[in-house]
Amino acid sequence: MSIQQQNERGGMLAALFVRRPVLAMVINALILVAGLAAFLGVEVRELPSVEQPVLSISTSFTGAAAETVDREITAKIEGAVARVQGVASISSRSSNGNSRVTLAFNDGTDLDTATSDVRDALSRTGRNLPDGADDPVIFKADADAQAAIRLAVTSDTLSIAEMSDLVDNVVAERLAAVEGVADVQIYGTRQTAFEVDIDQAKLASLGLSVVDVRNALSTMAFDAPAGSINGANQNISVRAVADVNTPAEFEDLTIKGNTRLGDVASVVFDAAASSTGLRSDGSPGIGLGIVRQAQSNMIEISRGVEAAVETLNEILPEGVHVKISSDESVFIDGALHEVEIALGVALLVVSGIIYLFLLDWRATLIPALSMPIALLGAVAGIYVMGFSLNILTLLALVLATGLVVDDAIVVLENIVRRRSMGAGNRAAAVLGTQEVFFAVIATTLTLVAVFVPLSFLSGQTGRLFREFGFTLAMAVLVSSIVALTLGPMLASRLLKSGDDAKHHGGGPLGSIGRWLGGLYRATLHQALNNPLVVLLVAALFAGASYLVFTQLRQEITPREDRAQINLRVSAPSTVSLDFVRSQMQRVEDLLQPFVKSGEVTSIFVISGFGNGGFLGLRLAPWDERSRSQAEIVADINRLLPQVPGVRASIFQSNSLGIRGGGSGLQFAVVGDNYGSLADTAQTIATKLEENPAFGNVDVNYDTTQPQLTLTIDRARAAALGIDINGLATTMQAMIDGADIGDVFINDTSYTVRMLSTKNPVNDPHDLENLFIKTGDGRYVPMSTIANVVESPIAPTLGREEQRRAVTVTASLDGLALGDAYQQALTIARPLLPEGMAIIPLAEAKTIGEANNGLLITFGFAIVIILLVLAAQFESIWSAVIVMVTVPFGVAAAIYALFLTGGSLNIYSQIGLVLVVGIMAKNGILIVEFANQLRDRGLPVRQAVEEAANIRLRPVMMTMIATILGGVPLVLAKGLVRKRGRLLVG
Numbered sequence: 001m002s003i004q005q006q007n008e009r010g011g012m013l014a015a016l017f018v019r020r021p022v023l024a025m026v027i028n029a030l031i032l033v034a035g036l037a038a039f040l041g042v043e044v045r046e047l048p049s050v051e052q053p054v055l056s057i058s059t060s061f062t063g064a065a066a067e068t069v070d071r072e073i074t075a076k077i078e079g080a081v082a083r084v085q086g087v088a089s090i091s092s093r094s095s096n097g098n099s100r101v102t103l104a105f106n107d108g109t110d111l112d113t114a115t116s117d118v119r120d121a122l123s124r125t126g127r128n129l130p131d132g133a134d135d136p137v138i139f140k141a142d143a144d145a146q147a148a149i150r151l152a153v154t155s156d157t158l159s160i161a162e163m164s165d166l167v168d169n170v171v172a173e174r175l176a177a178v179e180g181v182a183d184v185q186i187y188g189t190r191q192t193a194f195e196v197d198i199d200q201a202k203l204a205s206l207g208l209s210v211v212d213v214r215n216a217l218s219t220m221a222f223d224a225p226a227g228s229i230n231g232a233n234q235n236i237s238v239r240a241v242a243d244v245n246t247p248a249e250f251e252d253l254t255i256k257g258n259t260r261l262g263d264v265a266s267v268v269f270d271a272a273a274s275s276t277g278l279r280s281d282g283s284p285g286i287g288l289g290i291v292r293q294a295q296s297n298m299i300e301i302s303r304g305v306e307a308a309v310e311t312l313n314e315i316l317p318e319g320v321h322v323k324i325s326s327d328e329s330v331f332i333d334g335a336l337h338e339v340e341i342a343l344g345v346a347l348l349v350v351s352g353i354i355y356l357f358l359l360d361w362r363a364t365l366i367p368a369l370s371m372p373i374a375l376l377g378a379v380a381g382i383y384v385m386g387f388s389l390n391i392l393t394l395l396a397l398v399l400a401t402g403l404v405v406d407d408a409i410v411v412l413e414n415i416v417r418r419r420s421m422g423a424g425n426r427a428a429a430v431l432g433t434q435e436v437f438f439a440v441i442a443t444t445l446t447l448v449a450v451f452v453p454l455s456f457l458s459g460q461t462g463r464l465f466r467e468f469g470f471t472l473a474m475a476v477l478v479s480s481i482v483a484l485t486l487g488p489m490l491a492s493r494l495l496k497s498g499d500d501a502k503h504h505g506g507g508p509l510g511s512i513g514r515w516l517g518g519l520y521r522a523t524l525h526q527a528l529n530n531p532l533v534v535l536l537v538a539a540l541f542a543g544a545s546y547l548v549f550t551q552l553r554q555e556i557t558p559r560e561d562r563a564q565i566n567l568r569v570s571a572p573s574t575v576s577l578d579f580v581r582s583q584m585q586r587v588e589d590l591l592q593p594f595v596k597s598g599e600v601t602s603i604f605v606i607s608g609f610g611n612g613g614f615l616g617l618r619l620a621p622w623d624e625r626s627r628s629q630a631e632i633v634a635d636i637n638r639l640l641p642q643v644p645g646v647r648a649s650i651f652q653s654n655s656l657g658i659r660g661g662g663s664g665l666q667f668a669v670v671g672d673n674y675g676s677l678a679d680t681a682q683t684i685a686t687k688l689e690e691n692p693a694f695g696n697v698d699v700n701y702d703t704t705q706p707q708l709t710l711t712i713d714r715a716r717a718a719a720l721g722i723d724i725n726g727l728a729t730t731m732q733a734m735i736d737g738a739d740i741g742d743v744f745i746n747d748t749s750y751t752v753r754m755l756s757t758k759n760p761v762n763d764p765h766d767l768e769n770l771f772i773k774t775g776d777g778r779y780v781p782m783s784t785i786a787n788v789v790e791s792p793i794a795p796t797l798g799r800e801e802q803r804r805a806v807t808v809t810a811s812l813d814g815l816a817l818g819d820a821y822q823q824a825l826t827i828a829r830p831l832l833p834e835g836m837a838i839i840p841l842a843e844a845k846t847i848g849e850a851n852n853g854l855l856i857t858f859g860f861a862i863v864i865i866l867l868v869l870a871a872q873f874e875s876i877w878s879a880v881i882v883m884v885t886v887p888f889g890v891a892a893a894i895y896a897l898f899l900t901g902g903s904l905n906i907y908s909q910i911g912l913v914l915v916v917g918i919m920a921k922n923g924i925l926i927v928e929f930a931n932q933l934r935d936r937g938l939p940v941r942q943a944v945e946e947a948a949n950i951r952l953r954p955v956m957m958t959m960i961a962t963i964l965g966g967v968p969l970v971l972a973k974g975l976v977r978k979r980g981r982l983l984v985g
Contacts, residue, residue: 014433014488018426024489028373028482035376038383045297045388046329048467052088053105055118055140057081061133062097070094070797070804072130077101078802080125084117092799111140140182140293147185147289148298149305150325150604150616151175152280157319160286161270164189167286169748171312171322175290178304180297185289187606193751194250194743198265200756206259209773213265213754214740216255220244220752221743245745250752269750279588279605280325287325287606302329325604326564326616343394346401347371350961354409357957362494363416367408369490370482374404377478378471387467396471399914399962403447403472404479406958407440410925411487413954419495429492433484439928442872443921444480448473449864450917465910472914521949528945538888545891552894553903554818554847561629563619565636569612571646581607583646587615590639599625599632612646637695637811649696649811664695664812665820665844668805669828671836674701674797680836681806684828688810691823695811701794710786717785721775800839807841816903818847861913862886865920878931882923889919918962925951 017024059073074094078101082090086109092101105114115138122136153171155163167186176184198213219242229236244250247269251262261267280287292301305324312322350371355364375397382393415432423431451473527534569587571580584607594600594617604616619629633650640648669681678701685697742749773779798805812820821844828838839845862883869879893915902908930947934940 013484015430017485017489018429018492021489021493024485028486031377031380031478032373034380038380039376042379042383043297043388045299045390047390047392048388053109053111053114055103055111055114055138057101057118057122057136057138059099059133059136060097061099061130064097065793066094066096066795066797067793069097069099073099073133074101074799076125076128077122077136078799080121081118082802084114084121086114090802094797095795115140148292148328149290149302151288151309151322152285152325152604153288153320153322154280154283154285155320158317161190161192163286163320164191166316166320167288170316172288174308174312175288175305178301178308180293180301180304181290182293183291185291187287189286191751192270193753194247195268195270196250196261196265196752196754197268198754198756203264204779206264208255208259208264212255213261216253216261217740217752220250220253221741244743287604299329302327325602326618328564340394343398343401346398349964350401350405353961353964354957357953363412365494366412366487366490367405370408370479370486371401371405373482373486374475374479375400378475381474382467382471385470387470390467392465392468393471396468397475400472400475403962404475405961406921407444407480407483408487409957409961410436410440410954411483412491413957415488415491416495425495426492429488433488437484439925440480440483442869442924442928444476445868445872446865446920446924447476447917449868450861450913468910517952520952524945524948528941542887542891545894548898549894552897553816555816555903555905561622563621563629565617565619565629565633566651567615567648568651569615569646569648571612577608579645580613583643584613586643587640587648590642591617591636594632599627649698665810665817665824666807666841667821667824667844668800668807668839668841669836670800670803670805670839672804674794674804674806676833677804677806677836680831680833681808683831685808687827687831688824693812693820697808697810700798700807700809709789709791711789712786720780720785722772722785805839817843858913861916865916873931878927882920882927885923886916886919889915922955922959925955
């Protein structure tokens with residue numbers, strides 16, 4: 001079908017709605033109602049569901065060294081689950097007594113199905129795990145995930161022990177029941193327990209061993225069914241109970257003969273020592289961290305937690321307070337509000353631009369009404385597709401304000417032009433719409449062809465921009481419907497005769513417009529007279545942009561101001577909790593000036609978290625502070641080296657939910673031997689530190705934890721009749737204490753712990769002097785059958801992709817992530833021995849996937865647009881002419897990024913794709929009209945010149961409306977400003 005035939009059909013359509021205005025109003029009212037209904041029911045969240053499906057497997061092996069856990073548990077679990085369908089990557093950490101394996105699955109994997117498959121795989125390998133290892137536990141969350149919400153429980157009336165029971169039995173259970181919560185972390189508790197303190201000297205003098213004590217305690221929770229008595233008229237069940245509920249009852253237990261537990265040990269019922277401590281704004285208390293499930297809605301979780309906290313504060317004892325110390329959803333709500341404001345401002349700005357061009361409020365009213373209808377129609381599409389109203393879809397709606405008005409502007413401007421040529425209202429509405437019908441359809445299909453390929457991007461980037469691309473495409477489609485139905489109908493009734501002169505200028509603004517139009521006409525004439533000069537300048541302009549493109553910084557996302565700073569403090573694994581607390585206090589004191597200045601509103605401190613501690617700083621809202629988060633972070637980084645004995649580093653959460661993200665550049669050196677990997681990683685780190693662009697460089701492998709290895713002489717032990725199977729129990733009880741079971745008092749479970757404080761084991765000589773019982777009843781020191789060797793070990797061992805790995809982390813002082821990774825590779829590759837390799841982690845891994853996927857999509861978008869245009873124009877050459885303008889628009893966007901200090905990231909890359917559609921749209925308006933003029937008999941040169949001059953005003957109106965429609969995003973605060981600025985570009 002030719003362009004003329006399509007335009008004629010467009011004229012018939014316009015005539016229909018001019019004759020039947022109620023039909024046009026009903027169609028648009030239905031779109032409006034559907035959009036409003038969808039707006040009330042659509043899900044609200046920060047971002048689309050972009051997180052990769054993740055499962056974590058935790059396995060405890062009490063007392064086992066990290067190397068043992070790595071070899072006997074982690075490696076076996078990895079081998080078992082690697083064959084599960086959909087597994088994309090495997091990471092693991094092995095530490096003393098614990099194994100954590102994290103599985104990341106491919107896009108679209110159902111987490112419930114994956115959990116079942118993993119559970120089946122683990123059940124088959126369970127018998128291969130060593131004796132003493134607990135069954136693996138599966139969590140629907142990243143084991144390394146940070147808490148999204150942190151709470152503090154404080155009290156003026158209760159002790160820490162009493163609060164601990166309250167938190168464990170009431171607070172934590174209530175919070176864990178909130179939908180979407182994967183885990184509730186608890187810090188700073190002191191659990192009440194029974195402690196059996198054994199006197200080794202008394203035990204040995206009576207000819208008994210620790211094994212005898214343990215056997216005696218095995219019946220402490222005796223509770224067994226003993227059958228039932230069947231009478232003539234009733235049945236009575238029989239239950240045998242021998243409860244032990246008090247220290248006195250424990251001490252009265254018989255060990256052997258007439259010897260009772262109280263003869264060789266003392267039993268107390270008290271709060272055990274805590275391994276962590278918490279301070280919230282200077283007050284001691286108990287902390288809780290809410291870890292959300294993968295693919296869950298943060299806003300819904302936050303609302304559930306807030307409701308739970310409100311309920312808890314009503315039912316908890318007087319004097320106990322639960323407060324939220326940090327909540328990521330606060331940023332989300334603020335960001336969504338900023339985008340909503342930007343959307344409203346954009347509507348006003350675009351309407352103002354249209355008025356300045358037309359100088360007629362009646363004419364301005366037509367596109368002003370079209371914008372909200374088209375945007376609400378896009379919201380209806382979001383709801384129907386099961387998408388959410390999030391920052392990206394709202395950003396798409398803000399950008400769409402300049403695009404959805406384009407069709408209405410093109411239709412209206414041509415109707416006004418026809419009016420100025422003497423046509424009546426209705427005739428102008430029909431003829432004006434008919435003349436641009438093809439252009440409207442072609443530009444709409446072109447823009448859709450640009451945005452739809454974004455929905456087919458693979459990986460995390462594809463999930464992120466699927467909803468963004470669809471929202472823009474839906475908004476543009478609805479805008480064309482509104483422009484072709486509501487536009488001509490309103491124009492035929494709102495425009496008045498006698499106002500035509502105003503439409504084309506009047507007053508100072510009209511004079512300026514005519515002068516600029518004349519300048520363009522003269523410039524265009526000279527350009528057409530000198531085509532070779534134009535082509536040469538254009539080629540140089542586009543070619544030079546490639547050199548600028550190679551100089552752009554590369555990163556996955558721009559720096560985010562989330563009003564939340566997190567500090568991780570690492571201490572040697574040998575230091576005490578008291579030392580960690582004192583150093584954490586010093587760090588907290590250093591941060592007090594930020595509190596006094598009002599930039600920091602709350603400090604949440606956990607001591608004993610890992611090998612050090614954690615500090616969470618909540619910043620004041622963006623409009624209440626003059627400095628950005630990055631500037632505050634820079635100041636804090638300068639202060640942290642003042643604290644000796646610990647290493648403090650800042651990590652900031654990322655909006656994309658990239659596991660391990662927020663800590664700068666991360667990569668792993670993988671191979672077969674941890675020692676060699678650590679040496680190589682340290683060499684690489686030393687080289688990186690020589691580069692001033694890299695900040696703190698840390699190797700996640702240290703051998704600061706000493707280990708005593710007892711090498712037992714089996715032959716000597718057998719000659720003395722010593723059963724080595726009982727040695728582990730004896731040593732663990734005497735050295736560190738051992739949990740041997742639980743007892744119930746009313747409805748509460750309390751741990752029973754066996755330890756020895758009379759003769760504490762403080763050094764290797766004490767370990768050698770532990771007495772063990774021989775077969776003939778004598779007691780000999782441990783040194784009789786074993787040698788003790790002291791050696792340093794790593795407290796934590798890691799694996800990536802089922803290979804042993806040592807992680808290197810570097811903070812970036814102004815260096816973009818992509819550039820940093822390339823520089824690190826250049827430094828590291830010559831230093832790698834044979835058999836070792838570098839694997840990017842966190843954002844460094846994602847950035848490569850995003851760049852490759854977007855490059856492919858960019859190419860597909862151009863090909864699709866070319867094909868769509870060729871089909872519309874029925875001419876390959878017309879499509880090629882339109883597409884020739886695209887490289888120059890992209891080049892201009894690259895220059896803009898470079899001059900404004902922007903970077904090449906997923907947002908700016910989407911902005912570049914957006915430029916392709918805008919440039920193609922403007923080209924269509926001119927080429928399509930030039931073809932119409934040629935069909936009317938004008939020569940090519942005259943047709944081109946006339947088309948460019950006549951379509952100058954709608955092109956300028958749509959361009960300025962699109963640009964200024966995005967200005968509110970640039971003026972927004974916080975993270976929204978970063979994203980919006982890069983998208984607007």
